[in-house]
Amino acid sequence: MDWFGAEIAAPMVAARAVHLAASAITAGVLIFDATVLAPAPSPVPQAPSIGSQLRRVVWFALAVSVASGLAWFVLQAAAMSGLALSEAIAPDMLQTVLVETQFGQVMLVRLLCVIVLAFCLGLDRIAALQRLALAAALGFVGAIAWTGHAGATAGGEGVVHVAADVLHLWAAAAWTGGLLALVLLLVALGRDPEASSARIVAVRRFSALGLASVGTLLVTGAIHSWILVGSLRLMFVTAYGRLLMVKLALFALMLALATINRLWLAPRLETGATARAAAMLTGTAAIELLLAIAVFAIVGALGTQHPAAHFLNT
Amino acid sequence: MGRSSLMTIAGLALLLAGGQARAHAMLDHADPKVGNKVSKAPHEVTLWFSQKLEPAFSKVTVTNAAGERVDTGKTRVSGSQMSVSLRAGGSGTYHVEWHVLSVDTHTTDGNFTFQVGQ
Numbered sequence: 001m002d003w004f005g006a007e008i009a010a011p012m013v014a015a016r017a018v019h020l021a022a023s024a025i026t027a028g029v030l031i032f033d034a035t036v037l038a039p040a041p042s043p044v045p046q047a048p049s050i051g052s053q054l055r056r057v058v059w060f061a062l063a064v065s066v067a068s069g070l071a072w073f074v075l076q077a078a079a080m081s082g083l084a085l086s087e088a089i090a091p092d093m094l095q096t097v098l099v100e101t102q103f104g105q106v107m108l109v110r111l112l113c114v115i116v117l118a119f120c121l122g123l124d125r126i127a128a129l130q131r132l133a134l135a136a137a138l139g140f141v142g143a144i145a146w147t148g149h150a151g152a153t154a155g156g157e158g159v160v161h162v163a164a165d166v167l168h169l170w171a172a173a174a175w176t177g178g179l180l181a182l183v184l185l186l187v188a189l190g191r192d193p194e195a196s197s198a199r200i201v202a203v204r205r206f207s208a209l210g211l212a213s214v215g216t217l218l219v220t221g222a223i224h225s226w227i228l229v230g231s232l233r234l235m236f237v238t239a240y241g242r243l244l245m246v247k248l249a250l251f252a253l254m255l256a257l258a259t260i261n262r263l264w265l266a267p268r269l270e271t272g273a274t275a276r277a278a279a280m281l282t283g284t285a286a287i288e289l290l291l292a293i294a295v296f297a298i299v300g301a302l303g304t305q306h307p308a309a310h311f312l313n314t
Numbered sequence: 315m316g317r318s319s320l321m322t323i324a325g326l327a328l329l330l331a332g333g334q335a336r337a338h339a340m341l342d343h344a345d346p347k348v349g350n351k352v353s354k355a356p357h358e359v360t361l362w363f364s365q366k367l368e369p370a371f372s373k374v375t376v377t378n379a380a381g382e383r384v385d386t387g388k389t390r391v392s393g394s395q396m397s398v399s400l401r402a403g404g405s406g407t408y409h410v411e412w413h414v415l416s417v418d419t420h421t422t423d424g425n426f427t428f429q430v431g432q
Contacts, residue, residue: 080371
């Protein structure tokens with residue numbers, strides 16, 4: 001298969017894309033819960049009704065990320081060993097990948113995060129465990145940075161690269177999972193005029209979360225591109241660069257929608273045509289969410305490509 | 315989001331500025347040096363790469379002018395460095411084939427030669 005001139009190994013890209021999106025949604029919904037729905041002194045009014053729905057979303061996303069993560073691990077083991085998939089799933093080969101490679105060790109740490117997260121979600125009546133659940137989810141998503149190109153960048157630049165990628169992953173999770181949670185919340189609140197204040201508070205807080213996420217994504221994305229692409233020319237002549245440009249175009253569309261939401265629709269929630277503005281806001285946020293999913297498909301492919309910068313020195 | 319469009323411009327400016335770059339395990343240098351001539355057959359070949367390697371999936375093989383394997387088969391990996399001991403293999407052109415997996419899960423391979431003899 002061929003995407004924008006990039007050779008695509010479909011099963012690997014699909015497993016990575018689904019895994020990254022599901023992991024981001026797992027953490028992002030919990031981030032939304034902690035920063036939008038229920039920041040300590042003033043939880044969003046009428047929000048508790050959506051709490052159990054979001055909890056089911058987190059469980060489902062976690063289950064999907066575990067299944068797709070296993071698929072990614074097995075496909076990666078086959079790619080690393082150069083063996084056919086049927087040969088690579090031999091127990092001692094999987095054990096070698098799990099124990100002896102950085103990729104395997106990081107996946108092991110992430111599996112521990114899943115176990116802690118599942119434990120905390122199961123016992124979430126206790127407030128301290130909710131914070132631990134959020135921490136475990138952030139660990140689960142942030143650790144992905146060490147499986148990729150950043151985990152292999154040498155020296156001081158490597159520290160910057162990994163830090164940028166961890167922040168990038170968290171911000172992407174906050175935006176994507178937050179969008180999903182926001183859409184579900186707006187749908188749940190429906191056209192109820194009495195839910196107006198809940199809508200206003202939730203959208204205002206999500207705007208702040210979104211702005212912080214977008215700022216973080218731009219800065220950390222620029223650092224990542226600086227290290228892995230290196231020059232504008234390589235953006236055009238390498239498959240990695242072209243995929244990255246598609247990703248940036250999708251991101252720009254998301255930004256445009258977010259700008260409409262923030263500057264035009266969100267203020268209307270507080271003035272006259274509340275119901276109509278709420279319906280439109282739900283629609284644009286849903287489209288933004290679909291674009292975010294498309295971004296994850298591109299990211300699934302990017303990690304399998306040789307970074308553009310590779311071609312600088314050869 | 316006027317502020318974020320400014321940041322977009324800043325981000326693109328950063329891209330335009332470009333930067334030095336390193337990614338994937340590429341051969342940095344080797345001993346004996348790539349393409350060079352040495353007077354005596356070396357006891358080992360060492361390769362240095364641009365990235366850290368996964369020992370479980372990185373190896374190097376060396377053949378002599380007659381096409382016989384002269385490496386002991388046991389590749390030693392330490393960080394971004396990989397070496398293998400050699401048996402005596404006479405003079406002539408030695409071929410070094412390497413295949414490495416870097417810690418970012420990408421495989422690269424390559425080969426080079428060096429000359430042994432007067």
